[in-house]
Amino acid sequence: MPTIAQGINKKIAFKRQTGVGVAASVTGAQYLRRKQSVFTLKRDTYNTADEIASHQQLISERQGVQMVEGKLSGFLAPGAYSDWLAALLRRDFSAGASATAVSITVAGSGPYTLTRAAGSYLADGFKIGDVIRLSVGSLNVANLNKNFLITGLTATVATGIPLNGVALVAEGPVTGCTVSVQGKKTFTPTSGQTNVYYTVEEWANDVSISELSKDVKVGQVALKLPGSGNAEVDFTLVGLDQTTGATQYFTTPTVETSANVLSTATGALILNGVQNGIVTNIDLTINGQETPMDGVVGTNLRPDIFRKKFMVSGSFSAMLADSTIDAMFRNEAETTLVVALTSDRTGNADFVSLVLPRLKIKSSTTDDGEKGIVGTYEFTALYNFAGGAGANSEQTTMSIQDTLA
Structure with a gap:
């Protein structure tokens, strides 16, 4: 009996290309977790259905652009x-906004307010919808390094809620705090838009078949x-x-x-x-x-x-x-x-x-x-x-x- 490819054994790896027409190099790819994936090559087809011959049958079919x-x-x-x-x-x-050495007063009961004594959240680049954390400074443990979603924002007051639903503790002003957007952000920009191409490989190692989409x-x-x-x-x-x-x-892609x-x-x-x-x-x-x-x-x-x-x-x-x-x-x-x-x-x-x-x-x-x-x-x-x-x-x-x- 022949070996049959199984989906559980298939691996999907991808890597950015340097531009259109240039396949990504073999190193530095990343495996991708999934429920399922399929990359299918499609080609236009053209036949001679409008052509008449004495035998009254179809003569030709060709494949076209793909x-x-x-x-x-x-x-x-x-x-x-x-x-x-x-x-x-x-x-x-890219990294989001951050402010250091800030004096913060925590107040409210949900939504809460984080009021700064000086400086401007707006000038520092914070936005509604940002998830921030307070760190450094002698903050109460209930307020320290907790995901805080900004729902309203002025120059000196960030209004919001803790994402885990656990109450903050009123305190302040606490000096020397750091306020920072966590992780990284992306958004569709007004200029300088990227134009990214990938090379994607489906590797069925049980039957040694590689399908490389470029x-x-x-x-x-x-x-x-x-x-x-x-x-x-x-x-x-x-x-x-x-x-x-x-x-x-792709050689030795990074694990999922x-x-x-x-x-x-x-x-x-x-x-x-x-x-x-x-x-x-x-x-x-x-x-x-x-x-x-x-x-x-x-x-x-x-x-x-x-x-x-x-x-x-x-x-x-x-x-x-x-x-x-x-x-x-x-x-x-x-x-x-x-x-x-x-x-x-x-x-x-x-x-x-x-x-x-x-x-x-x-x-x-x-x-x-x-x-x-x-x-x-x-x-x-x-x-x-x-x-x-x-x-x-x-x-x-x-x-x-x-x-x-």
Whole structure:
């Protein structure tokens, strides 16, 4: 009996290319965790169905220009897909804002306020939706190194909540504190957008078959955040070429990331600046609109992949408690959405957060039955003109923060 390839033995590795048409070098790749993935070579076909011959039968069929269609699904975890998300948003992850030697007063009972005696959160680059931690200084242990999600921001006051839900302790002013955005952030920028190509290998080591897809770009990701369950991702990728071999192309790729999967049971959802406890699920589509160019004479390889504008849309469902969300739709009012999910319940857990600083609800429907009535609301995210340097939000459609990016 022949050996049959098994999915459990297949490994997916990827690495950035230096540019289109240049496969990544064999060292420095990264294995990728997944639920499942398929990268398929597709070719146009042309036959002679319109040609007439005396034998009244089809004479010829040919293959034409090609492309690679990729699908990968998995569970969202800190660091697991950060490189692909950065490529999709067209900006690499980078460190967020930080301020040292700050005098901080902690007050409130949820939401809480972190008031600084001098300096400016806005001038330092902090934004609504940032997850920060207080460190250094003689802070109470309940306030030290705890994930704090900013829900409101002025020059001297950061309003927000601890992501693990455990109360902060009022104190201060405490001098010599450090306030810092955790991990790294990315967002779709107004200029200098990146244009990332990957080489992706599917290696079936039990039958020694390597399928190497080249000039691959991340076209879209669908994020699924259920009211109860794991956060999931479904990536759509597109490439220009695929070759096969009997040996593994990438040598000793780095092992897969190991952070816990994010669950919607731990974290926070902020809608219109207020923590929300009635949203039951969120579906979010981040679309880079990447499309292979048409073929050219003399080769079956398309010359490149072109892109259109960056788009974000989605929907969420919420228990019907009042008419607030429906009124946003009817009044065509713009709002904000922040989702931060943690890998566990500790105060300094790793996390991924998503911020849509300007969105508009475009539909409002409710269901019925012998249960709690649920409303479903579709939305589109928009470019945030009001954000940027010195403002309390990013000048972008979407930003992502990841502690392990």
